[in-house]
Amino acid sequence: MPTIGIWIIIQLMISKMAGESFNQPKFSSLPTWNPNATYFAAGNISGNAIYNIFITTDNTIYIPLLDCCSRLPNSIFVTSNNDIYVSIGGSPYSIDAWTLNATSSISSMPVDGPCFSLFVDIEDNLYCSLNTLHKVVTSSIIGSTNSTTIIAGTGNAGSSSDMLDGPRGIFIDRNLSLYVADCNNNRIQLFYFGQSNGITIVNSTEVIRLTPLNCPSGITLDADGYLYITDRYNNRVVASGPNGFHCVVGCSGSADSTSYGLQQPSALSFDIQQTSSSFLAPTCSNSITIGSYCNVTSTSCDILQPCQNNASCIDSNTSSNGYICSCLSGFYGLQCQIDNRPCKSYTCWNNGICNETSKTEFICICSSAWEGSNCEIQTNYCQNVTCQNNGVCRSLTKNYTCECLSDSYSGRYCQIESNTLVFHQTISKSFAFIAIIAMASVMMIVIVMDIMKYCFGIDVISKDLKRIRQRTKVRKRKTPIIIRFIYVN
Template sequence: MHIIAVFIHFVLLLLNTEESRLSYNQPKLSSCAQWNIDATTFANKSYAGTTPHGIFVDADDTFYCAKVSAKSITIRYKNSSSFISRSLYETLFLYTQLFVTTFGDIYYGSNETGCIYRLSYNGAANKSFVTQFEDMCHGLFIDLNNTLYCSLKSKHKVVSLSLNTNTSVVTTVAGNGTAGSTSVQLRHPYGIFVTSNFDLYIADSQNNRIQLFRQNQLNASTVAKNGFPNNLTLTNPTDVIVDGSGCLFIADNMNHRIVRVVATYFYCVAGCSGVSGATPDLLYKPYSIRLDSTANMYVADEFNHQVSSIEPAITSVIMSNTSVRSEQDRTTAQTISVSTSRPIFTPLTCSDGALTGSDCNISNLPCDTIQPCQNNGTCMNNNTSFLGYFCSCLPYINGTHCQFDHRLCKPDTCLNNGICSEVSNNTFICRCVGGWEGGHCETRVDYCANIKCFNRGVCLSLYGNYTCECLGISYSGVHCEITADRIQLYRNISKSFAYIVIIIMSSVVMFIVLLDILKFRFGIDPARPELNWKCRQKQIKKSKQQIAIRFIYVN
């Protein structure tokens, strides 16, 4: 019996160890869980930056946020009211996501194309290069096998790289590299999430859907899209996470809300009016979502310039947090009892099949629900059509759903908010915004190209400007041209000693040259009398007889 008990204890220990490898939170929530209507500002512009995108909440409920403008990561620990900042001394990618491991290592993307770095902290910050992908990563994730995932938005695919080996073999795990809406294609993927079963969820933004790729499968299944489930409408989803019950949370970016998909239906949990705004009940282009261990929701509220926190508000929501740290098993089960008057979603059946909604006042026709026409095509409901609708396309666009775009100026022709203008039938020009250049506005302007930083200063190119990083506190100024008084004093003293040494050495040389001139040019040798005298003294000493002196001792 003792052996069996030890064996069971060993198995449980292994299970707890496996579970403890999660560094993020997956609270198990009931299917009717809801959150407060009003959000609170958790991190304002001073701590989150102008347009926050990358956030993370680890298993200890420590909050992380990429503050791009300050080239730093903002951190706030659980039960703390203050933020701390870790400087990176380099420009972050504007849309970088963050991922924090159980060891506290922070992974992030820099402004260099596809470069991923790791920031470790063992008493002192230690930054190290991880890898470089072929394009910028709009989504980052590390699964239980220590595999790094990166969503390459412009390449329309998701790739992975094992961090357990020193090899740099990059594997495509989703998407075939061409934009499209088939089961093997993606169109501008953003946020990604990998479960403990290695199921990969992707926010396929421009296809307005959430794709699920099973392990080692390149064919995806669609788990959320326009019209499914329950007449869901998505517009440019930018993030997706999965809770402990397997339910999805989606950042419906252009609809300014957060929705939760539970099995075959969905409901809104934040920003449910669908309009943008800065009041507590509204969101303005929510970009990413994270949960803490007690189901508090953190939203990167992009154009409200803040990170919002939304507390759960529903009676008797049973939760168990499956995301724990390696120090100890802290799996918790708790009941939150908060009274609320907010109704729970209940599906209704309308007498008119063309209507839906709680008041049967929302159109259920194909054009209004699934919005099938792409590239700004106009959808027209038509009962005589096989599909029940047809799409009227803009010039140079065709296809059943206006999916074939033959325009020179497409939405992604000019990058980084550049404006595309057609010059002729086969040429175009991109007018780039400040800080970008190139045929497609793909290259950041190097403002350090013609700049010289004095006193060994280093020029750093910024967005629309540059700065000279001076060495220590000895130099200052825009171009490090101002020297501290202390350094100037040291320089003056050094110069004075140098001048004295030069004068002494010059005098010695001139004296030797003068002696040579007197001796060889004028026959004057100042040292000759002295030499003659010494010679005579030697001769006198040699001429003198040696006298022997003998002492006789008498008794």
């Protein structure tokens, strides 16, 4: 068996649901599966590296074989009209679409890396999780488009609410909310429609059967909205339920190639079986076990699983409920359902670390770029920064930038002047200096002439002034005109 992983096909005794091309079954409140799996592999599948699996509502199984050919298909999605979308993991990267009865594929969406997972929502939008580029992109499959939109992540690895680190499996529900298996951050992120900041619904501190998540890779939801997650490096599949998370398959946690073990699972998909009109209950050899596979004990703790928040359940004949929940510190209530800890999963925002200082008080150690009692305020990095030349400071995540008002300035603080501006300033100063010298010279001449006239009696311009006055009088003196009138009749 290849070490890259084996795959789960979960058989369900449930009627088919219509709407999507994939199966979202509705389970009982405490569903169980046969712990011993059936190895599913045809002759041309065994030995190939596989990262994904897709099962349609008519139980057609699609598996991209990574080692089958040079183009390296590594993820797949099939729509309700049987259009097949395949991510090509080899360069040049692309997402190819095969329509029903087509003999060749067409490029559906431009991508700059391999898609670990593909998904098409109810509005015909195609999603791709770019594992190595730390983002999820989307594009409409209606009409022709050559553009994509980043819907989650920034393209850089990180653990803040708007960033991802090695995203793998994705799922989009009917409300267009995006669920992302954020592998390297060991968490599940939920991005509501139109929001770039995600909410951590399962984090790295969530203990499931004494072990936190270790690279969640595949994710799907059932009809009630409960999560099913392939926990890759814990070699198991876990699921949420009315009483919190529990292990479904591979619960030993060790890599195992037996029928009851898993080895680095990466994806999962539900199939469908029609409900039988009759049911024959099995006869269990042990009187304290029940269930279709005689693998569930009949005690209150095992049947009800009532204790929440990782509390220990103790069967008790003296209790009216048949059990007693031993709560962890900070929890109380009949089922340990009330969380009275000062530090909760949502106390410190934006990946802040909550430290309890007493039984009722806490302090948040905020990650860089955040501050406040709950790490709810983004740090203003412009507070002590002065941009020169009327530049405007704009605070960024973990940084700041000075936006210069024109191309004449550049530099970290807009302190660098362009050569053109320096030249213009030099010319302006030169003209101003020449004008000042000219004005000063005229004033000096006037002052010197006044001193010579009034102090020494020397009027250097008196003759010129007299000549100008005489010339003016001559021009003003006019020759008289004599008019004679002649009598005609």
